[in-house]
Amino acid sequence: xxxxxxxxxxxxxxxxxxxxxxxxxxxxxxxxxxxxxxxxxxxxxxxxxxxxxxxxxxxxxxxxxxxxxxxxxxxxxxxxxxxxxxxxxxxx
Amino acid sequence: xxxxxxxxxxxxxxxxxxxxxxxxxxxxxxxxxxxxxxxxxxxxxxxxxxxxxxxxxxxxxxxxxxxxxxxxxxxxxxxxxxxxxxxxxxxxxxxxxxxxxxxxxxxxxxxxxxxxxxxxxxxxxxxxxxxxxxxxxxxxxxxxxxxxxxxxxxxxxxxxxxxxxxxxxxxxxxxxxxxxxxxxxxxxxxxxxxxxxxxxxxxxxxxxxxxxxxxxxxxxxxxxxxxxxxxxxxxxxxxxxxxxxxxxxxxxxxxxxxxxxxxxxxxxxxxxxxxxxxxxxxxxxxxxxxxxxxxxxxxxxxxxxxxxxxxxxxxxxxxxxxxxxxxxxxxxxxxxxxxxxxxxxxxxxxxxxxxxxxxxxxxx
Ligand code: SF4
Numbered sequence: 358x359x360x361x362x363x364x365x366x367x368x369x370x371x372x373x374x375x376x377x378x379x380x381x382x383x384x385x386x387x388x389x390x391x392x393x394x395x396x397x398x399x400x401x402x403x404x405x406x407x408x409x410x411x412x413x414x415x416x417x418x419x420x421x422x423x424x425x426x427x428x429x430x431x432x433x434x435x436x437x438x439x440x441x442x443x444x445x446x447x448x449x
Numbered sequence: 450x451x452x453x454x455x456x457x458x459x460x461x462x463x464x465x466x467x468x469x470x471x472x473x474x475x476x477x478x479x480x481x482x483x484x485x486x487x488x489x490x491x492x493x494x495x496x497x498x499x500x501x502x503x504x505x506x507x508x509x510x511x512x513x514x515x516x517x518x519x520x521x522x523x524x525x526x527x528x529x530x531x532x533x534x535x536x537x538x539x540x541x542x543x544x545x546x547x548x549x550x551x552x553x554x555x556x557x558x559x560x561x562x563x564x565x566x567x568x569x570x571x572x573x574x575x576x577x578x579x580x581x582x583x584x585x586x587x588x589x590x591x592x593x594x595x596x597x598x599x600x601x602x603x604x605x606x607x608x609x610x611x612x613x614x615x616x617x618x619x620x621x622x623x624x625x626x627x628x629x630x631x632x633x634x635x636x637x638x639x640x641x642x643x644x645x646x647x648x649x650x651x652x653x654x655x656x657x658x659x660x661x662x663x664x665x666x667x668x669x670x671x672x673x674x675x676x677x678x679x680x681x682x683x684x685x686x687x688x689x690x691x692x693x694x695x696x697x698x699x700x701x702x703x704x705x706x707x708x709x710x711x712x713x714x715x716x717x718x719x720x721x722x723x724x725x726x727x728x729x730x731x732x733x734x735x736x737x738x739x740x741x742x743x744x745x746x747x748x749x750x751x752x753x754x755x756x757x758x759x760x761x762x763x764x765x766x767x768x769x770x771x772x773x774x775x776x777x778x779x780x781x782x783x784x785x786x787x788x789x790x791x792x793x794x795x796x797x798x799x800x801x802x803x804x805x806x807x808x809x810x811x812x813x
Contacts, residue, residue, distance in 0.1 A: 360485060361591065361643050373605055392568060395594055395708040406646070406699065409538070409588075410566025411595040413705055414646050420698055427670050 361408035363421035465675035483641035484511030484798025506770030513796035521546035528559035537585040547756030567599035574611035586613040594708040597715035622732035633770035649704030725765030762791035
């Protein structure tokens with residue numbers, strides 16, 4: 358769970374009544390939502406290191422690509438894919 | 450060399466290994482704090498490639514592993530008895546409590562949900578105003594900004610049905626506890642790259658000075674780890690003790706100040722019990738009293754008697770680097786990832802699970 362994964366900011370929107378900067382971030386083929394509150398300078402097209410739904414730093418593209426490839430190679434991205442399916446509650 | 454093909458850049462790896470074999474003349478014991486690094490070291494077979502003089506011992510940096518039994522029992526209680534929607538990271542729900550895990554509670558009908566991010570739990574709270582939603586907020590400094598943000602988001606939205614069960618631990622006090630314990634005889638540390646991405650380097654300098662111990666902030670890829678180990682060994686061989694940053698492409702000296710601001714708004718430093726290790730003073734974060742409404746502990750006034758740990762599990766010694774997983778009598782026998790007796794066998798960042806999955810035959 359401590360893994361931080363680099364991804365590319367696809368789009369930025371304001372949520373929570375327009376107060377919070379959230380991004381759609383691309384990790385390979387997967388898109389996930391991440392808060393940009395910790396990286397106020399991040400803009401569309403930038404690469405950010407995302408940990409449990411929060412971008413914690415901006416990284417350069419080359420670094421991001423290398424890290425992502427490594428994670429993919431050792432199968433760590435599978436975890437992201439698995440956790441991207443929100444576990445649905447027991448039928449109520 | 451059977452793992453070498455998995456490396457991104459075998460040549461660089463080879464180069465660092467050669468360097469290490471040249472530089473290391475005496476036996477050294479180095480601890481990597483971060484469970485993600487343990488996982489990477491074992492998974493990539495690096496432990497088998499290091500010079501014999503270098504012993505890597507695995508630190509307590511697995512938040513799932515050090516979350517106390519009592520808190521797991523509390524989470525199970527909230528899900529079963531209070532009927533809350535209990536949300537958690539995936540790893541945490543399989544850790545055995547004193548009578549059952551959250552996964553078993555879920556199988557019995559409790560509403561336990563696995564999430565990728567605490568921010569998703571806030572959305573669930575928004576969608577279910579009639580239900581109480583609790584996020585099991587475990588983690589080191591890396592995860593604290595996300596957990597803290599979830600509280601701030603919930604407050605901003607005016608939610609009264611969201612709270613977190615915090616189990617937040619801090620790396621520097623744990624390092625000191627490991628040093629002071631003495632038994633493991635740690636001579637150098639790889640500090641955790643992603644923790645320092647948030648916190649920066651400042652907190653570590655005093656530890657380096659006080660104990661005259663080399664420390665290298667390190668990333669988690671094979672090449673990072675080998676470089677970090679090399680930098681540490683060079684210091685040791687030269688009789689130096691410095692704080693160095695191998696992971697400077699990500700870690701800035703002052704960390705991420707925005708993230709720390711968010712942490713400060715929500716958390717305050719507190720004493721913390723570490724599973725298997727015991728109480729370490731000022732080693733955790735608790736939700737501030739002014740945000741008591743978002744603190745599941747206070748909100749539900751939960752009080753559950755402390756149960757005792759499985760007698761055979763030596764997780765405490767494993768987490769302090771005193772024993773290796775295969776020295777446990779239950780390792781791979783009574784205790785496997787399917788039937789874990791202790792948390793280090795559950796989390797992929799736990800040392801026992803890492804050894805079980807990747808290195809059983811090679812390392813033992
Ligand atoms: S192998 Fe299992 S029982 Fe032994 S220390 Fe690890 S988690 Fe505990």
